Amino acid sequence: MKTIQQLTFLLILTVLSFSASAQFRMPKPILSPEITADSKITFRVFAPEAKKMTISGNWMPGWGTQVEMMRNDTGLYQLTINPLPSEMYTYTFFVDGVKTIDPNNVMVVRDGTRNESMFMVPGEKATMYGVNDVPHGTLQKVWYSSPTLNLNRLMYVYTPAGYTESNEKLPVLYLLHGGGGDEDAWTTLGRAPQILDNLIVSGKAKPMIVVMTNGNPGDAAAPGAAPAKKETAGQNNPGSMGSGKFEESLVKDVIPFIEKNYRVIPNKDNRAVSGLSMGGMQTLYLSNNHPEVFSYFGVMSMGLVDMSRFGGKNDPAERIKGLEKLKASNPKLYWIACGKEDFLFQSATDLRKFLDDNKFSYVYHESEGGHTWTNWRIYLSELAPKLFK
């Protein structure tokens, strides 16, 4: 298999008469997806030997829906769909039943263990999540020591545009991913750097640092980014999702590291924590066990669940004690967001009832849709402007 570099040079040296604007691009005979001016979207793949080509996209209703693509007489399969609202979409092809990315679309995002093709439909959401011609923050992949988890671990630190040039100290949002994800999730599917760039430049959000950790307490980093695990018994077995170990490491290891190495305001009123799904569970843990650390909490797509199912305790007395501690700490914002079709909607309803019954005030944001990155991107864009004000 030749490298792109070799192909590029062979092309230049042997084939092309030179055009000034196209010389670094390989010829790309098949455009997929093509988004036309009327926002219709066409997917294409050349597959003369395939019996059947289908596509599955996250805009389709239902679990695992596949739509068949139509073959023309050259063997080009094609599907044109009606306009979709502005959004970031992911999809896969199935070639005779085998799931693949779109071979003609360079844009790929990873959701946990799955790689999928990606595109954006222009418009409001694409502008909100997109790379616009505005000042951009810096995204750092940083290793830190976690004695609590007995691991060196990888995280992302986003510093906003202007951080380097200024002496101003900034507040920090600790942003947590969901189960099956890792430290990459908020920077790829979550579009957090782009969302923050755009909110900050428009004055909607205050400049802030965003810290995106790996919330799996047994992992150092995403697949391929971590050293091979040591097999020493128990060494990397800090307990399950409900153990609270990751949350303890956030408080004891991550926050001191950030406050030592970045120009931040190291107090409660300048710390926020928010997470989706498993990260929402971790946010709940932190609000109950460490309300002295944060003044802003954002619980996305999560609520009251039976923690014994996650290796934790299901102790109503503890829960009330935690809430009393939280009340006493007088947080500035306790924000809950959930979609009407979220499979955890009932748990969010239970959480609200628990808080209402115990006279704790919070802000609730109910959206359309379910347990999706579309919602979490929007939630971030709604939460960030409420922080540190």
Added chain:
Amino acid sequence: MKTIQQLTFLLILTVLSFSASAQFRMPKPILSPEITADSKITFRVFAPEAKKMTISGNWMPGWGTQVEMMRNDTGLYQLTINPLPSEMYTYTFFVDGVKTIDPNNVMVVRDGTRNESMFMVPGEKATMYGVNDVPHGTLQKVWYSSPTLNLNRLMYVYTPAGYTESNEKLPVLYLLHGGGGDEDAWTTLGRAPQILDNLIVSGKAKPMIVVMTNGNPGDAAAPGAAPAKKETAGQNNPGSMGSGKFEESLVKDVIPFIEKNYRVIPNKDNRAVSGLSMGGMQTLYLSNNHPEVFSYFGVMSMGLVDMSRFGGKNDPAERIKGLEKLKASNPKLYWIACGKEDFLFQSATDLRKFLDDNKFSYVYHESEGGHTWTNWRIYLSELAPKLFK
């Protein structure tokens, strides 16, 4: 299409009795690739409806070689290959002729416009390129202004382990990718952060900052990472590969930005530049036109080519003038590396002859193999220890 987060929770809530070590991982019924203790490698894909499954890997000889996988009676296709030397390998499957990544291998790397599956065979090279349990540097994605190219542009800056804690000023290596690549190339296929981590911790290379730019003068960043291009005529048309525009922007825009924002030693003897293929061409341009800026040059897989084919000039008198300037600047290292099977081997031979004829001393490293990332990773691991000493 459900998100991984939803799948993870559904799994936990409905199916699994809970095991403490596996709760964040989806069940992965098919292991591919599997590398056994005797280093045999097995690729697998479940494709009962496919007529034919083949695999193409960068370890196979020749252009576009495909090897057929064998179907068993359940529809699982499989291929076991003999042990490969320790190395990082890329491959794709073809499902009834359609190129795909391996759906069961989460590791994907992008080479220009192509996404391919990746694995490492343990051993010497995997240790050299791998994430080991050693102190790691920080990798930053940084935007900078390039008035020369009329663009805000994205680059990577690697700072070695200990940079934050120390006050020591460091030297800088400017590391350039090849044609068809972009700023991601050296951090993904090139494994530069891992190679530098490993060389620095073992004392083989001096701690240094490594700056990895986008060498395509009309581009702000890799696909999807840049704002939509402005269509204003000529605005983003700074000329072709041979125009020297990128190289001018490196000297006028990138280096001042780095020296303002990082703790570096801002002089010639503490600057190195090296690149592969197109980046080697850029290194040659810089050695001829800005020898006052760098003391170390590394030309990988490149030599004398007819620059008029790349939108530049082919002026032997200019070339001699450039070399005289370079000689006068007395660089500490001029290093040329090329593989015996590289399709640009003759151009490297021509470069050496030109330098010999003009009595300019350089160090030449000839390797096996061709125009490949395997070679470029090894070249980086050989060049870095020679810098700043």
